[in-house]
Amino acid sequence: MMSFKGYDWHSFLPDPRIGLRAALLPLLLLITSSALAENTQPWLTLPPTPTLPQSEQQGYIDSNHSRIWYSEFGEGQPVVLLHGGFANADYFGNLIRTLATHYRVIAIDSRGQGRSDLGSEALTYTLMESDIIHVMDHLNIQKAVVIGWSDGAILGLKLAIDHPDRLTRVFAFAANTRPNAIKDTSKSAVFNEFLKRTQQEYKNLSPTPHSFPALRNAITRMWRTQPDITQAQLMSIQTPVWIVDGQYDEAVQRQNQVLMAQTIPAATLLIIPNTSHFAFLQNPPLFDCYVLAFLAEKLPATCTPKTQASATEAPQ
Template identity: 40%
Template sequence: MRGNVIAILTFFSMLLAVAGAQSAERWAELPAFPSIPVAKTSGMADVNDIKMYYAEYGEGEPILFIHGGLGNADVWGHQVADFAKDHLVIVADSRGHGRSTRSRQPFGYDLMTSDYVALLDYLKIDKVTLVGWSDGGIIGIDMAMKHPEKLSRVVAQAANVTTDGVKDDVLKNKTFRHYIEVAGDQYRKLSPTPTEYEAFSRKMFEMWATQPAWTAAELAKISVPVTLAIGDHDEAVKLDHTEMMAKDIPGAKLVILKDASHFAMLQDPIGYDAMIRDAMAGR
C-alpha cells in the first residue's frame, strides 16, 4: 500500500513538473515592459494635425524604433539601453498611442507613416534604420514604398501586408489578450485622454479590419534593404504570410526568432538585438 502511495505521489509530481515547464515557456508569457532610460531629449512635436511624443538617446548612426498597435514607445526599453551605447536612438508614440494626441481623422497606415516622416523632418534627421514591431513594421514597409529616401534599411518584425496575414484566432490567445489589457493600463497612465481607451482601441480594430492591403506588385518596387522577422510562436501573424512577403520584397531576408512570439523584443531581448545588429551589418 505504502509503495502504491509513493508511486502515485511521484506520478503527480512528474505531472506538476511538466505543467510547470510548459507554463514557463518564454513564448507563452508576456514579460513586463522594461524601464526605459532617461532621454537625452524628449518632447511633443507638432506633426500633421497632432502632437507626437518623441525621445532621443545616445549618439551615432540613427535608429528609429516604432512600436505596435495599442502600445507605446516604452516597450523598447531593452533596445534603447543597448543601442544608445553606439547609436542615436529615436522612439515615439504613434498618433493616439501613449502620450501622443489623435485627431478626428480615421487611423490609417499611410497617415501614421506620414507622421513619422514629418517627425524625422522635425528632428532634422535625414535617414534612419527603422525597426518596427507589428504595426510599426507595417509602417516601416509603407515608408519603404513611399519614402525610401528616409531609410537606410527596415527591420520589420511581425508585420503583415494584407489582412489575411493575421491569424483568425489571435483575439482568443491568452497572451495577446493579456497584452490588450496591459496596453489599456498603460494608456490610462500616459494618454492625454486617459478615459478613452475603449474608443481608441475600437478605432484601431476598425483599421485592422481593412488595412493594410498591398499587392505583390507594390512590394516588388521596394528598393531599400528589408529584414523580416517573426517569432516561431507568433500569436498574431502567419508564418507563411511572412514567407510570402520575403519572396515579394526584392532581396528581403527572413529571420525566424526561436522560442519567441509576437512579443519577441520582451521575451528575448539579447537575441532580438543581435538580429537587428546582423541586419545593420548586412548579415
C-alpha cells in the same frame, strides 16, 4: 559592451519546402537556444514592459491635427523605433539600452497611443507614416534605419514603398501585408494579457487617459481594411529589409511573411526560436543581438556563451 551569456547561436540555410524563389533568399532560421532549455515555453509568457532609459531629448511635434510624442537616446546613425498597435515606445526599453551607446535612437509613440494624441482624422497607416516623416523632419534626419514591430513593421514597409529616399534599412518584426493575414487571437492568453496591460498603460501615459475606447475603435476599424500592401508594391522595395518573426507568433500568419520575403528583392527572412509576437520581451539578448547584426549589415551570427557583443559590431 553587453554580454549575451548562455546563448548558443547558429546560422541556417534556406528551407527548401518554401520553394525555389524563397530558397534563393538569405533565408535564416535559428533552431535552438540553450539558455531557454530550462523554460520550455517562453513564448507563452509576457514579461513586464521595460522602462525607458534617460533620454537626451523628448517632446512633441504637431502633425496632421495631432501631437506626436518622441524621445531621443544616444548619438550616431539615426535608428527610428516604431511600436505595435495599442502599445507604446516603452516596449523597446531593453533594445534602446543596447543601441543608445553607439546609435542615435528615436522612439516614437504612434498616433493615439502612448503619449501621442489621436487627433480628429480617421486612423490610417498612411496618416501615421506621415507623422513619422514629420518627426524626422523636425529632428533634421534625412535618412534613418527603421526597426518596427507589428504595426510599426507595417509602417516600415510603407515608408520603404512611399519614401525610399528617407530609409537605409528596415527591420520588420511581425508584419503583415493584408488584414486576412492575421490569426484569431481571442483565445491567446498572452495576447489578451497584452491588451489588458496596454489599456492600463494608456491610462498612465495618454494625455487623454479616459479615451481608450476611442482608440480601440479607431484601431479595430483600421485593421478591418488595412494594411493593403500589394505584391507590386513589395516588388518595388529596393531598401534592404529583414522580415523577422517569432517562431510561435500568435497574431501573424507565417505564409504571409514568407511571401514578403519571396517578393521583396533585397529581403532576408529570420525566425526567432521559442518566442512569439513579443520576442523582444521574451528573450531580449537574442532579439537585440539580431538587431545588432542587422545594423552591422551582417547575416545573423553565431554566439557562444562567452561571446561579447557591442553595438559597433555584431557577434562573429
